[in-house]
Amino acid sequence: MPLCGDVLRLRFALSSAGGRGGLTRLGSALAALVLAATFTARAGDTVVPAASAAPAAAVPARAVVERADTAPRVPGTVPALDESEALRAAEAAIGRTIPDAELLDRNGRPVRLSDYRGKPLLVSFIYTGCFQVCPAQTRALYEAVKGLDRLLGEHQFNVVSIGFNQPFDSPDAMRSFARQHRIEHRNWEFLSPPREGVDALTRAFGFSFVATPAGFDHVLGVTVVDATGRIHAQVYGDRLRADQLGAPLRELLLNAPPVATSTLSAMVERVRILCTVYDPDTGEYRYDWKLIFEIIGGMLFFSSVALYFLFEWRDQRRARRLSCNAPRQASGGTA
Numbered sequence: 575m576p577l578c579g580d581v582l583r584l585r586f587a588l589s590s591a592g593g594r595g596g597l598t599r600l601g602s603a604l605a606a607l608v609l610a611a612t613f614t615a616r617a618g619d620t621v622v623p624a625a626s627a628a629p630a631a632a633v634p635a636r637a638v639v640e641r642a643d644t645a646p647r648v649p650g651t652v653p654a655l656d657e658s659e660a661l662r663a664a665e666a667a668i669g670r671t672i673p674d675a676e677l678l679d680r681n682g683r684p685v686r687l688s689d690y691r692g693k694p695l696l697v698s699f700i701y702t703g704c705f706q707v708c709p710a711q712t713r714a715l716y717e718a719v720k721g722l723d724r725l726l727g728e729h730q731f732n733v734v735s736i737g738f739n740q741p742f743d744s745p746d747a748m749r750s751f752a753r754q755h756r757i758e759h760r761n762w763e764f765l766s767p768p769r770e771g772v773d774a775l776t777r778a779f780g781f782s783f784v785a786t787p788a789g790f791d792h793v794l795g796v797t798v799v800d801a802t803g804r805i806h807a808q809v810y811g812d813r814l815r816a817d818q819l820g821a822p823l824r825e826l827l828l829n830a831p832p833v834a835t836s837t838l839s840a841m842v843e844r845v846r847i848l849c850t851v852y853d854p855d856t857g858e859y860r861y862d863w864k865l866i867f868e869i870i871g872g873m874l875f876f877s878s879v880a881l882y883f884l885f886e887w888r889d890q891r892r893a894r895r896l897s898c899n900a901p902r903q904a905s906g907g908t909a
Contacts, residue, residue: 638794638810653784655791660782664793664808667780671804675775677736677765680749685765688803694731694826695799696819699781701739701790702751707812709755711794714813716757721816722823731823733762738776738783739790740769780808798822 638657674688698715700708712735719733735752737743748764757764767775776783783792795810796819807822 653786653791655782655784655793660793661810663777663782664780664795664810667778667797667805668808669805670778670780671802672799673775673778674803675767675771677767678745680745680752680764680766682745685763690732690734690799691803692801693729694801694806694823696731696733696823697779697797697799698733698735698795699738699776699779699783699792700735700743700751701792702737702743702747703739704789707794709751711812711814712751712755712757714815715796716755716759716762718814718816718819719759719762722820725816725820726823726827728761730827731761733759735762735764736775737764737766738772738781738792740767740772779805798826800826 638661672687674686676684676686679685696715696719698712700712702708715733722731735748735757737748737751743766745766748766752764779797781793781797783790793810794812795808796814797805798807798809798819800806806826809818809822811818
């Protein structure tokens with residue numbers, strides 16, 4: 575139903591309709607009334623933003639810990655990673671600022687983690703000697719990142735994979751791992767920390783691992799770091815999807831304070847990110863046309879109301895000016 579205020583404005587426009595100014599007011603009032611009725615009806619519908627439509631990132635979707643050997647283990651004979659303790663350590667890292675450690679990229683060049691500040695960062699820990707879960711997890715992350723590129727834009731975030739099995743995860747080994755699994759992304763780097771810095775680095779990220787005779791038990795997932803270098807979220811699982819990583823990334827990008835040099839294109843990019851929703855049928859993000867049309871309808875409604883008051887103010891000002899000139903003309907004619 576139309577709003578009471580719109581009905582009153584329509585009655586006022588009908589009563590004062592006369593001449594060009596009255597027709598203008600009448601047209602504006604009618605447009606506002608129609609748009610208000612449409613917008614009010616649409617307001618009854620439930621619109622689910624893309625961020626809330628995605629599953630909670632903190633809830634483990636699948637496996638949380640990779641077991642190097644899936645065979646049953648007799649307690650006390652083979653080292654094993656305590657899953658509950660590993661999860662507690664990962665959650666405790668949220669809000670922590672990551673250290674400015676120096677690592678080597680796959681070409682052997684030094685890289686500092688602070689070099690990635692200014693954009694959100696996705697961090698995954700791997701070891702190149704893993705032949706099952708780590709490669710599959712990295713490929714799944716690659717597919718998710720390609721989906722996020724379509725949602726957020728290719729240059730909105732960075733990705734790093736860090737080899738924690740030193741000295742075996744050398745720059746050469748990381749380069750071979752990336753080439754073997756066809757990870758080709760301009761904002762994704764494979765890094766090797768110094769052997770003596772692995773423990774401190776993994777603790778800072780809340781990443782737990784235990785060496786076993788068959789390899790490593792370790793946490794499966796990705797750490798989401800904000801643009802200031804603070805850990806924002808932990809996303810668990812061995813087959814991560816774009817929506818699981820998209821939820822915390824969208825939150826970071828949409829809540830980031832605008833910089834003084836923000837351009838119109840940056841504002842449009844924010845609106846574009848806001849108007850997306852995850853489609854579970856295709857596994858990709860798409861535009862939420864329902865939300866887009868509601869935003870356009872709301873903008874048209876408020877624009878019509880603004881035009882109505884602008885024209886009303888102009889006509890009243892013109893009427894006051896004529897009323898002031900009328901006595902002067904009358905006195906001049908009498909003289």
